[in-house]
Amino acid sequence: MTRRGLIAPALGILAAACSPLGLLNAVGPRDRGVRRITRSVAYGDQARQTMDVYAPDGASGLPTIVFFYGGGWDSGSKDLYGWAAQALAAQGFVVALPDYRIVPDVVFPTFVEDAAMATARAAELAPTWGGDPDRLGVAGHSAGAHLAMLVALDRRYMARTSRPDTIRAAAGLAGPYEFLPFNVAASINAFGHVEDPLQTQPLTFARPDAPPVWLGHGTADVTVHDEDSILLDAQLRALGARSELRLYPDLTHEDLIATFSPLFRKKAPVLAEVSDFFHRTLGPL
Template sequence: MTRRGLLVPALGAFLASVAAAFSPLAVLNAIGPRDPGVRRVARDVAYGEDPRQTFDVFAPTAPAGARRPVLVLFYGGGWDSGSKDVYGWAAQALAARGFVVALPDYRLVPEVHFPTFVEDAAAATAKVAEVAATCGGDPARLGVLGHSAGAHLAMMITLDARYLADIGQPDLIRAAAGLAGPYDFLPFDVPASINAFGQWPTPRQTQPLTYARADAPPLWLGHGTADVVVHDEDTILLDAKMRRLGGRSEAKLYPGLNHADLIATFAPLFRRKAPVLADVSAFFHRELG
């Protein structure tokens, strides 16, 4: 394992199992309990022609006096697994805290490689902004977040301005959060990173840390200190570089939490373990209004 390696071989199966029918996260989605006062307001909204280029939208059932802030949530899975059908509970948890939440699928390795899945994240975010008003959301108050590989996607489209500029939406993202994210994981020496990024001729272009900048949207970065899949050093390094350049960033390390905990604590069953959901929600309410 490298200093900031993404996966050790013994843990590769864990990330692959995220999308499996009986994975721990799938069980959370199946058995609940669920946050009340939330409903799915749109299903399988297309943002491209591929079957995986769709998203669902969740929103509070209570009427609001004004349109609500919008979040786009990207799940993890090592860039080669995952499904929005497994993560409804996480989107619902955020919606119960006053957000309109879109949950996209995106194309996966080996069918695609970098930068296609990042381009999908940008395209999904742009489409969410397009339809947000019909779901009670305010596209002018839009944030993105993700867990693990999903955090990589969220930070890439936030920090590397080319992705959204290329589709005519350079100022779309107003704030971004990453949970247990890989932001600086060179060299590619484990299957997940080799398969997803190894064909790209300029490795540094695949790393969110490369694109830290003073004028980026504000960031919130969370990590567990017991994470052996993606080391908390990735969060520490990105936060430090953002601050050094004059950008807005805050990082929070959660003692004893592992890689899966950072998203599992969104579920009511595990919410008392750490206030990750409360911290992320407070950040977005503060930054998006």
């Protein structure tokens, strides 16, 4: 998923247990005082255009985050990533966790359009969940980070929704932001039909007036190399935008998001640093 191509996914800390990331939804401790408050809220009329919402007990006026899981644009489910949304919600946020349509049923830009629609719908409904629609950020891991950065940087997607200016901050974990040429199955199937491939790359849309961006990457990531985050951070900074880059030594692609789980949280302060970024950028208006 980088310009050097998608290599076999790194197994990381979960490999020892022979467990995919989704297994964390069924095993291990969960953060207390936070729960899924509603399930399968529609943001469109298709089966995968729904989202679950997590929030601390008694939430009122909290910053709102829309979190997109990864899966190479062709897999994944909100039912497998509730643990990650719950962990983030426990840091003091209302968190919407959308599904989105995937390859082969759709191709680019449909899944990005879904991300924008979900973000707008989350802003509309945030007050009913105890969230603040005026303090909303987007975040994602892997392919989900690609979605988060495109809806935050390429104005066209949110401009087509009812909430064009709603995104105030964006965080990407292990995201592919510059992965030309399309030379592996995942990128070919999702983007190979595009006449202008640059339109698929978040790096293309770096701009001086971008919302604040946080980029995190493991230096041992061989699925999406840390160069993607380094390049996007450098481009944003060169343009005068606010960008923060955090590289985590020895963490793999899966490790980075797995550290959201209490089981692996001591491995690196990823959750704490993402949360700190959002509290700083989504603070009181």
